[in-house]
Amino acid sequence: MAQTVPSGDNTLLRDAIPVRKIGRVERFLGPENYRIMQGLMKTPASITGFSLVLLFVLIAVFAPLIVPPVGKDPYSIPRDGFKSDPQPMGTEWKRNVPDKPFWFAITGQEKWTHIFGTSEGQYDIFYGIIWGTRTAFYAGLIVTISTLLLGIVYGSIAAYYGGWVDMILMRIVDVLSILPGVLAALILAAILTPLIGKSTVPVMVALIAFGWMGYSRFIRADILSVRERDYILAARVVGVQDSRILFQHILPNAIFPTLILASMAIGDVVLSFAGLSFLGVGVEIGYADWGQLLSFARNWITSLNTYWYIIAWPGFFLVLFVMGWNLIGDALRDVLDPRMRGKT
């Protein structure tokens, strides 16, 4: 029997195994993160979500170009008179008119009209929506980041000390979680408003005060699980200090799910903020805020067949904004679901 002498080159093997080129991005991110990124770039839900959020970011950043600010405080919606009846879309804007924006050149327009109409008290709805986008981001991000930080610090302390400290801290969380969130926030904001004065602050403080419990539970659970991993033992074996183990070794491995949770929550925070604003706590009347705009429609609920635009436009933008964040959150959850591995 003739034996083939191995030639030493691996042509056979090379042809048999399909080779996948690894790009720079994949090498940098590692296979797992690259897979997540790929998944996010391919899912229709996440593309829609990211596009919506990007659109709102652009609106917020370029608000002064879209509608040039009127008066000293750009966040107070300019009023075209004091009549109580809302004016229909396309009515001419007579008093407190903004400067001409760049896009008049494109549309060939000469004068400002109330694009989305005016609300009760002649507040311009279009102006309120554009500048209100900034309020939405401002409130949403500040509340989410603060609750996240608070929850992480609190949960880490509970997990790190363990024993009765953990017991007491987490029971406090349980008690706070029983309270219905928005209602509790409403009461706290109503108490705070006369003390601090009407602004975005009381509502944000109230939402932070009742919004961090979920994060603390999440981070605590993840720290407790990561703490038992072999590499933590390995770090202890080489004599790393406890505090360093917590911050360098445990937290970076435990924090990811909590961050995902936070990204999903931004939409909800903005919704709660608008809800409280609609109920009349928080910002002063006329402040550019979507909830505020919606609250102007309260007195006209019975005649919405005529004045539909006073609720439809702010509501539409609010829904789009919340949907954008929720779609991102959903897509992240799908991509991170272990059962979905290899399918995206």
Place this chain on the structure above:
Amino acid sequence: MPDLLLDVQGLETTFKTPDGVVHAVNGVSFTLKEGETLGVVGESGCGKSVTMHSMLRLIPTPPGKIVAGKALFFGQDLLKMTTEEIRHVRGGQIGMIFQDPMTSLNPVLTIGKQLEEPLMLHVGMSKKQAQERAAELLAMVGIPNAKDRLKDYPHQYSGGMRQRVMIAMALSCSPQILIADEPTTALDVTIQAQITDLVKRLRDEIGMSIIWITHDLGVVAGLAHRVVVMYGGFIIEESPVKELYANPTHPYTIGLLGSLPRVDEKERSRLFSIEGAPPVLYNKPTACPFAPRCKWAMERCWNENPMLEPVAPEHRVACWVDTKTGRPRS
């Protein structure tokens, strides 16, 4: 006579569980001389790892508790040290490697960062010195392109390479003792051989003592000077390695050796296996813990727990039966 590096006396560790107190380690005593390699063998759940973890105070307390004993390292009791002192012993003077290299490296830190950490902590090196030393260490354990590979993350290393990194990390501060907790169990056979060879080579170069925990008697045969066999949280046989293989005395050791396949066997026969599983000790045993699985068990085995008794020079066994004759030992 070489000095005693480590002298563990009557170590006892318990764990509080919802079902009761588990006596995981029951009065274990052993010694380690300078330059010596001690093999610790036994099934899973025999208290091998818990003994080592107790010694370095790595068991979580609660639920774990070191009830009694001493662990003298250079004459100093590890169990009585302050947290700060023991922290410097760990890594600085006693290194440890683990069973599963896939999970023993932190996935979010680079290999370099993890190697530099003990160097900066214990030797007091600057960041730059530590980086250079880390590259040397990687090269020492046989990883090519060491300097570039410091920037890699653990997921870019294979299992064998990660175990090499673990060894480099354990040896980074030139410890006197290396505790290897089943370092080859999770690796395939060729890599196992490479890792054992690497440890052997490093032992000869650096001259540290090794405690090698394993359930593979084949690995121990080629590596250890002395072997300790553990069962149910007790040491049941202790002997120089040659004597143990030539003359296994405890029924459990005989069973373990009988379960090994042999190359020189002419006829194919079934491997011997010991029936049952090691006990979970909710009460401090008053009988020989191996009695339920022992074919030599007599009445005395059920009533009294045997102590280690010498049967040959340096060879001690805890058994009431003389397994050569099958009669009670006098």
